[in-house]
Amino acid sequence: MAVPLELFCWKGDWGLPSVDIESLTVLKYNADYGLSATQGADTMAFSSLIEEKLLPALIYTFWVDSKNYVSFTRPWYGEAIPFPLNFFLLNRMHTRSLERLRLIRGGSWPESEEPEAEAEIFKDACECLTLLSQRLGSNKFFFGDSPSSLDAIVFGHLAPLLKAKLPNGKLQQHLRSLDNLCSLCTSILGLYFPDDGSDPRNSSRRVSRNSPADSEEDPHKRRNQILSVLVGLSAMLGYAFLSGILSIQRVAPHNALRQQSPLEDDEEGE
Numbered sequence: 087m088a089v090p091l092e093l094f095c096w097k098g099d100w101g102l103p104s105v106d107i108e109s110l111t112v113l114k115y116n117a118d119y120g121l122s123a124t125q126g127a128d129t130m131a132f133s134s135l136i137e138e139k140l141l142p143a144l145i146y147t148f149w150v151d152s153k154n155y156v157s158f159t160r161p162w163y164g165e166a167i168p169f170p171l172n173f174f175l176l177n178r179m180h181t182r183s184l185e186r187l188r189l190i191r192g193g194s195w196p197e198s199e200e201p202e203a204e205a206e207i208f209k210d211a212c213e214c215l216t217l218l219s220q221r222l223g224s225n226k227f228f229f230g231d232s233p234s235s236l237d238a239i240v241f242g243h244l245a246p247l248l249k250a251k252l253p254n255g256k257l258q259q260h261l262r263s264l265d266n267l268c269s270l271c272t273s274i275l276g277l278y279f280p281d282d283g284s285d286p287r288n289s290s291r292r293v294s295r296n297s298p299a300d301s302e303e304d305p306h307k308r309r310n311q312i313l314s315v316l317v318g319l320s321a322m323l324g325y326a327f328l329s330g331i332l333s334i335q336r337v338a339p340h341n342a343l344r345q346q347s348p349l350e351d352d353e354e355g356e
Contacts, residue, residue, distance in 0.1 A: 132236055
């Protein structure tokens with residue numbers, strides 16, 4: 087008997103079971119058992135194209151674009167990551183996303199060349215989306231009536247872009263103009279994740295944070311909240327000392343507590 091797999095992934099939102107690209111992709115595990123050798127080769131080719139051309143634009147859209155990052159990405163992850171980890175983990179995720187973008191693009195670019203680099207990134211992404219749309223054509227899925235791993239990869243990359251309410255939606259607008267790719271994402275959502283309750287607006291049962299039911303279910307909730315605050319303060323103070331923001335200086339008690347009066351200064355001068 088096969089051992090069931092357990093997947094740890096980011097929580098869902100915007101009507102999606104997860105907001106993470108990799109998590110969305112692997113939620114349809116082992117979907118290629120019926121593909122031919124040619125279809126398998128097409129899957130590898132388009133997967134490489136997505137990694138090289140589309141992914142950099144997604145990273146840029148969510149993590150580099152200042153308007154999207156400040157108004158959307160940072161607040162969302164700041165709320166999703168538990169306290170006190172949200173003070174440190176979010177910055178680390180931001181840094182790693184920038185490093186991944188530089189790695190895919192083959193290095194960083196000078197600040198003076200950033201507009202040209204941004205334009206090139208989005209041009210490549212739009213071309214990739216157009217090629218995917220042309221390959222899909224009027225089919226429901228890429229290789230027949232059931233989704234394959236290529237459908238999963240495309241869904242994993244496009245669904246967050248399609249559903250997120252981004253302040254700057256330049257790439258999002260191009261995706262929404264390609265009806266067959268939007269229909270692909272909608273079909274997979276309806277087929278595998280029908281009304282999973284990821285969107286808070288679709289949830290019919292919601293309990294207030296301060297309701298009596300919470301206190302009855304978790305009698306130690308207040309204690310846990312106090313402990314989490316103390317842990318967070320300790321972590322912040324530790325970081326401040328280690329980074330040199332705060333320091334402790336030792337002085338002689340006699341100089342620190344006693345100050346000579348002007349009369350004493352005159353006497354010493356005489």
